[in-house]
Structure formats: C-alpha cells, structure tokens
Amino acid sequence: MKNKVMTMKEAVRTHVHDGDTLVIEGFTHLICFAAGHEIIRQNIQDLVVFRLTPDLIYDQMIAAGCVRKVVFSWAGNPGVGPLYGLRRAVEQGIPRPIEIEEYTHFGMVARFVAGAAKLPFMHLNTFSGSSLPQKNKNIKKVKCPYTGKAFATVPALNPDVAIIHVQRVDKEGNAQIWGLMGVQREAAFASKKVIIVAEELVDSSVIRSDPNRTLIPGMKVEAVVIEPFAAHPSYAQGYYDRDNQFYVDWYKISKELKGMETYITDWIHGISGRNEYIKKMGKKKLSELKADRRLAAPVNYGY
Amino acid sequence: MNSVTPGEIMVTRAAKELKNGEVVFVGIGLPNLACNLARRLQAPDLVLIYESGAVGAVPSRLPLSIGDPCLVTDSISVCSMVEAFYYYLQGGMIDVGFLGGAQVDRFGNINSTVIGKYEKPKVRLPGSGGACEISIHSKKIIIILKQNKKTLPDKIDFITSPGYIDENNPRIEYEMPGRGPVLVITDLGVYTFSKHTHEMVLTEIHPGVPLSSIKENTGWEVKINDNLSTTTAPSKKELRIIREDLDPDKIYLR
Numbered sequence: 001m002k003n004k005v006m007t008m009k010e011a012v013r014t015h016v017h018d019g020d021t022l023v024i025e026g027f028t029h030l031i032c033f034a035a036g037h038e039i040i041r042q043n044i045q046d047l048v049v050f051r052l053t054p055d056l057i058y059d060q061m062i063a064a065g066c067v068r069k070v071v072f073s074w075a076g077n078p079g080v081g082p083l084y085g086l087r088r089a090v091e092q093g094i095p096r097p098i099e100i101e102e103y104t105h106f107g108m109v110a111r112f113v114a115g116a117a118k119l120p121f122m123h124l125n126t127f128s129g130s131s132l133p134q135k136n137k138n139i140k141k142v143k144c145p146y147t148g149k150a151f152a153t154v155p156a157l158n159p160d161v162a163i164i165h166v167q168r169v170d171k172e173g174n175a176q177i178w179g180l181m182g183v184q185r186e187a188a189f190a191s192k193k194v195i196i197v198a199e200e201l202v203d204s205s206v207i208r209s210d211p212n213r214t215l216i217p218g219m220k221v222e223a224v225v226i227e228p229f230a231a232h233p234s235y236a237q238g239y240y241d242r243d244n245q246f247y248v249d250w251y252k253i254s255k256e257l258k259g260m261e262t263y264i265t266d267w268i269h270g271i272s273g274r275n276e277y278i279k280k281m282g283k284k285k286l287s288e289l290k291a292d293r294r295l296a297a298p299v300n301y302g303y
Numbered sequence: 304m305n306s307v308t309p310g311e312i313m314v315t316r317a318a319k320e321l322k323n324g325e326v327v328f329v330g331i332g333l334p335n336l337a338c339n340l341a342r343r344l345q346a347p348d349l350v351l352i353y354e355s356g357a358v359g360a361v362p363s364r365l366p367l368s369i370g371d372p373c374l375v376t377d378s379i380s381v382c383s384m385v386e387a388f389y390y391y392l393q394g395g396m397i398d399v400g401f402l403g404g405a406q407v408d409r410f411g412n413i414n415s416t417v418i419g420k421y422e423k424p425k426v427r428l429p430g431s432g433g434a435c436e437i438s439i440h441s442k443k444i445i446i447i448l449k450q451n452k453k454t455l456p457d458k459i460d461f462i463t464s465p466g467y468i469d470e471n472n473p474r475i476e477y478e479m480p481g482r483g484p485v486l487v488i489t490d491l492g493v494y495t496f497s498k499h500t501h502e503m504v505l506t507e508i509h510p511g512v513p514l515s516s517i518k519e520n521t522g523w524e525v526k527i528n529d530n531l532s533t534t535t536a537p538s539k540k541e542l543r544i545i546r547e548d549l550d551p552d553k554i555y556l557r
Contacts, residue, residue, distance in 0.1 A: 027355050027384060028370020052384070053432075076429030078368035079331055079554070087427055102416075104431040105354060106388040113385055125393055126436040128477040129412075129465025135421050149478065179375045180355050181383045237372050244367045294376055 001204065003171045004224040008273060011195050011223040012038045016047075019068075020160040023050040023191060024057060026234060027182030028078070028242070032165035032197045033057050034230035034274040040064040041268060050159055052108045052183065053078070056233065056250055059085035062098060063260045064268070069099040071157075073108045080247055084254040094257065102136055107154045112183045114156035115190025123151035162191035164216060165231050167239065168206065169198035173221025176213040178296075179237030188216045197225045199239050209301070227274045232281070232289070240289040307537055309490030310556040311545055312509050313447055314340060315537040317401070317488050320445055325398040326350040328391075328437050329360075331369050332555050333447045334401030336545065339365075343544050352391060354433040356382045365550055388433065392440045395480060400441030402434050403448050406459045409502045409523055411446060411466025411484035413438065414459040421461060431463050438464035443485045450489035456522035467501035491517055493534060494525075502526060507534045 006014075016022065016039060024032050036057040039047070046068045049058055053074045061067050063085035075083055088094040103111065110122035123142050133139040133152070140153045164184045166175040175196045177184065188194045194216065201224075207214060228239075233246035254260045271277055278286065310333065317337035321327060323346040329338050339362065342349045351360045355370040359379025366373055375381055382391070391397065404413035405428050415434060419425030438444055444466070448454055466484045467474060474483055483501075487494040493507035505517055506528040517525060537545075550556050 028368050029355075029372070072430070074429050074432035075427075078370075080367070082427070082429070090427060091424070102430055104435040105384065105433040106392070106436040109384050109388050113389075124389075124436075125480075126439055128439065128479065129462060129468045129473065130431070130435045131416070131421075131462045132431065132435065178381075179372065180357065180370055180381060182356065182370075183384045185383060186385060235372055237375055241372060242368070242370075244371075247367065291372075 001172050004173050004218070004221060005171050005201065005226060006223055008034060008038045008197070008225045008227055011225050012042055012044070015193050015195055015222055016044055016161055018044055019046045021048040021050070022161050022163070023159045023187045024163045025051060025182055025184045025187040026165055026231070027052060027180055029180040029182065029234065030165040030177065030184070030231050030236055031055055031057055031234035032163050032230055033232060033234060034227050034277070035163045035195070035197055036061050037268045037277070038273065039066055040264065050157060052105050054083060054086055056083070056247065059083040059254065060264065060268070062086050062089050063095065063254070064264050065095040067098055069101065071101040071103070073103045073105045077247060077250055081251050085260055088257065101138070102132065103139070103154065104132065107139065109183055109186070111154045111157040112186035112190050114154070115158045116186045119156060121153045121155050123153045125151060127152040157190055159187070159191045161193045161195065162187045163195045163197065164188050165197045165236070166215065167198065167236055168200045168202045169196050169224055170202055170204040170207050170218070171224060172204065172218035173216070173224050174204065174207045174214055174218040175216040175221065176207060176210070177215040178213060181215060185215050188220055193222045194220050195223045195225065196221050197227055197230050199228050199236050201226045229278050229286075230274050238291050238294070240291055243289060307542065308556055309449065311537055311542060312534065313488050313490060314545060314556070315541045316493060316534055317445060317447055318344065318541075320486060321346050321349055321399065324348050326352060326396055327399045327401060328352050328354065328397045328441055329369070330401050330403060330434070331366075332403060334403065335366065336549050336555055337401065337447070339549055340541065340544060343548070344541070352387070352397065354384065354387055356384055356387045358382060358391070365554060367554070388436060392433075392436055395440065397437070397441045398443070400437040400444045400481070402437060402444060402446050402464060404434070404446070404463065406454055406456055407446055407448060407466070407487060408456065408459045410469055411444070411487065411496060411503065412459060412462045412468060413446065413464040413466065414461045416461045416463045418460055434464040438466070438483075439479050439481055441481045443482055446484050446487045448489060450491055451520045452522045455520070467496065470500050470502070472501045491520060495528075497526065504528050505531065507532050509534045510536050
C-alpha cells in the first residue's frame with residue numbers, strides 16, 4: 001500500500017503550479033483554508049479557480065494576487081455581506097484585474113458531474129427566462145433526440161488540481177466524509193490530481209469498517225496531508241463548529257484594502273503553517289469551537 | 304412587548320403560507336426564520352430542504368449560512384448537491400421555494416446579480432446560487448423583500464430568477480415545471496399576481512401602513528385589489544417564538 005502522506009508545503013509545492021486550474025471545494029463545510037493559505041505563502045500566480053461559492057478563502061487568494069479568473073455561482077459572505085476582495089478585483093483591478101465566469105449552483109454542479117463522468121457537457125433544466133445565458137456564452141442548448149425538447153447545457157469542468165478536506169483518511173488516500181458533502185466527490189473525480197487534507201489519519205481497517213462513508217477512493221488521490229483544524233473558519237462536522245463570528249468579523253477585516261492586507265500579512269505570510277495558526281488563535285477559541293458528541297447508531301456490515 | 308418590527312410581520316405572514324407536510328426549499332435569512340416558525344406552529348411536519356444537501360433539517364439554532372452544521376444534526380438525510388439539484392429540485396419534489404433578492408419587478412422576476420451594466424456594474428451582487436433553478440422548479444414561489452423604489456423598480460437590470468418574465472407569461476412556452484411566484488411579502492404589504500396580466504396586485508396592507516406609503520415605495524403604478532385587507536398582526540405567541548427562540552440575537556430582525 002502506497003504511503004502518500006506529506007506536509008502541506010510539499011503537497012502544494014509538488015502539485016499546484018502557476019497558471020493551474022484549481023478547485024478547493026466544500027459547501028460551507030470542510031473548506032480547506034490551510035491549503036489556500038499555503039498557496040498564498042508560496043506565491044502561486046495566475047490560477048483559474050472554481051468554486052460554487054468563492055467564500056472567504058478565494059476572497060483571500062484573490063486579494064493576495066494569486067488568481068487570474070474565478071468561476072462561480074454565488075459570490076458572497078453568507079448571511080453577512082459581499083466579498084470585498086473579489087469586488088475590489090472585479091471593480092477596480094486591485095491587486096490585479098480578474099476575469100469572472102458565472103453560473104448558477106445547478107450549472108456548476110452539472111459542470112463537475114460532466115467532468116467526473118468524462119462527458120463533454122451535461123444537460124439540465126434551468127436558465128430559461130434568466131439573463132445569464134446572454135452573458136455567459138458557455139451556456140448553450142441541446143435538443144433531446146427522443147422528445148425534441150430543448151435543454152440547457154454546460155461544459156465539463158476538468159480542473160488540474162482538486163483540494164478536498166475530509167474528516168478521516170488512510171495513508172493511501174481513501175477519504176471519508178460525513179455531514180454536508182457538497183460536490184466534493186464530483187470535483188475530485190473531475191480533476192487530474194487530487195490532494196486530500198484530513199483532520200485525522202486512520203488505519204485502513206477503520207476505512208474498511210465503514211466503506212459506505214468513503215467519498216473519494218485512494219486510487220484518485222495523489223497526496224495526503226494530515227492537518228487538524230485546516231478548515232477553520234469553516235468547519236468539520238463532529239470535530240469543530242463553523243466560526244460564525246469570524247465570518248461576521250471578516251466584513252470589518254476585509255472592507256478596506258488595508259485591513260485585508262494586514263490580515264494576509266499577520267495570519268498567512270507571518271506564520272509558517274496551520275500549527276502556528278492554531279497557536280495564534282489560542283486555546284480558548286479552540287475549546288469554544290469544539291464539537292459536541294453526537295454518535296450515530298452503529299450498523300452491521302456482516303453477511 | 305415591544306412594537307412589532309417590519310421583519311417580524313414579514314416572517315409571521317410568510318409562515319402562515321406553509322402547510323403541514325409541505326416540502327420547502329429554504330433560503331437564508333427571513334425565509335429560514337419563517338420556515339422554522341411554521342414548524343413550531345401549524346406545520347410541525349414541514350420538510351426543510353437546504354441547497355447544501357440537508358434534507359428534513361431541524362435546526363436547533365439560527366443558522367447564519369445554509370451550510371451550518373446544525374442543519375445536519377438530526378436531519379432525515381444528507382445528500383450531495385448533485386442529488387439536491389438533479390433529484391430533489393429537478394425531480395419535482397419541492398412544493399414551495401422561498402426567495403429573496405435585491406430587486407423584484409412587477410412580474411415577479413428577481414435580480415440578485417447586478418445593478419447597472421453586467422460588464423460594468425454599479426453594484427455587484429452575489430448572483431444566483433440556486434435561486435434561478437428554484438424559481439423554475441418549485442411548484443410555487445414566495446418572495447420576501449423590503450420594498451422601496453429601488454427594490455421594486457419599474458425595470459430590473461438583470462433577471463437572475465424568472466418570475467412570469469412578462470405579461471405573456473413565457474413560463475408556459477418554456478415548459479417550466481413550477482407555476483411561478485404566488486406571493487410577494489414586503490415590509491409594507493402582501494402582493495398576489497393577476498391571472499391575466501401576471502402583474503403584482505396589492506392584496507393586503509400591513510397594520511398602520513398608509514396606502515400612500517405603498518405608492519411612494521413602488522417603482523411603477525401598482526395595482527390594488529378591490530378587496531384590500533389588512534395583514535393579521537403577529538400574535539404574542541409568534542413574537543415570543545421569534546424573539547426568544549429563533550432570533551434572540553436579532554441577527555435578521557433588527
């Protein structure tokens with residue numbers, strides 16, 4: 001069994017390059033901020049980044065100048081306000097101009113499905129009556145060969161690299177998730193290379209004891225990084241809660257360019273990695289966010 | 304008890320629209336509060352589905368985002384977003400879709416994408432998320448937003464989520480599965496849609512709101528129903544649930 005475990009530094013240095021197309025997925029849950037921060041620290045440039053919701057992580061990567069283009073379906077800080085890093089880049093070209101390409105959630109989901117299935121496109125029933133197809137020429141139509149009915153189509157997404165955060169993984173990269181799964185499975189299967197970042201490294205026997213929970217198999221995975229708390233301020237169900245206060249505070253931090261730059265200096269460039277980030281956050285915050293215990297009823301896989 | 308806020312009357316009015324056993328696709332903010340209020344009152348078996356993949360969620364706190372961990376704990380099912388959109392939504396499982404937005408026009412079309420030109424926006428808004436397909440597939444749509452001449456303008460710059468599109472209702476020509484918006488609930492009143500012109504018609508006005516205020520805060524000459532009624536004010540019980548349990552920190556109901 002191949003041991004794919006390496007540090008975040010090595011994983012990013014080996015597998016993420018200037019000009020790559022990249023997806024760090026996770027819908028609110030399991031967003032790998034630690035990987036985004038390492039990409040910023042290594043000053044990787046000209047990335048084309050995909051996510052349904054760019055969230056704070058792409059806001060930071062855009063503000064740090066790593067991104068050339070962002071492909072998305074909902075760009076905001078949920079329940080709080082706009083993403084100011086993204087807005088400054090789009091509206092004023094700060095720190096560099098970026099391109100945007102916009103879909104709906106369903107459209108992005110279908111793009112990942114097509115990519116994972118190695119189909120050139122997927123059809124779906126949405127967009128009619130909306131202005132979006134006039135602004136995004138990648139949204140096209142196809143006629144059903146059976147009924148003649150028209151459907152919208154979106155092209156496959158096949159990113160160079162997917163970075164997916166999970167709760168537990170073995171050293172080969174068999175990765176298990178519980179709680180919200182978003183489009184991580186599709187994003188992983190659609191991508192040429194997959195980096196798994198996990199809260200915990202477990203023995204393969206643990207994975208094999210509950211195979212239904214394996215979202216991504218090791219055969220799709222290039223690198224495994226074990227980094228607890230790597231999703232903060234996002235969350236990991238059963239490990240730590242979403243740091244909603246940070247999301248609320250981000251409004252103040254990022255609204256002015258200076259605040260954003262100070263954050264990037266202090267919390268990304270100023271530290272070596274997640275270990276130091278956790279220390280800087282302090283024990284109080286960690287214990288506040290620690291998840292309650294809500295165990296599932298065990299199941300019998302015997303026959 | 305303090306006087307009722309516009310947000311509270313919007314939430315309680317919206318909650319009344321939800322029937323027990325219905326399946327609702329829930330958005331963040333006021334829709335989320337309305338669904339959880341209905342669940343505490345007349346609709347304990349309301350099924351809450353969030354686009355994040357939480358199905359039959361029973362949130363024990365007010366979620367700031369639609370992907371909050373409290374939506375997972377004790378839910379019926381957690382599905383991927385592929386299933387949420389392809390199977391639940393496009394599969395025709397959703398009775399009610401709840402949408403907000405920055406702007407709504409007289410035909411119930413919603414703009415949550417951009418004010419001004421798309422290429423050179425005056426204000427860049429978050430975009431669709433799942434709203435466009437929710438508006439197409441949910442059996443009916445309820446829209447909630449605060450109204451003024453900017454949020455209910457004569458024309459919107461971008462249709463993110465189609466309502467009836469125009470007076471001819473091309474939804475039928477497009478074979479959209481859902482019938483479209485049935486209600487717009489604002490901080491001033493409640494609107495239904497004319498079966499003939501597909502335009503918003505004021506059918507209820509909130510207690511204490513003068514008719515002149517509706518006219519001053521709508522970007523077109525809004526039609527008024529002959530049988531205009533007054534919205535039922537929130538009861539003490541409804542207010543207690545909202546203020547003590549659902550939004551005690553007044554995150555959404557300032």
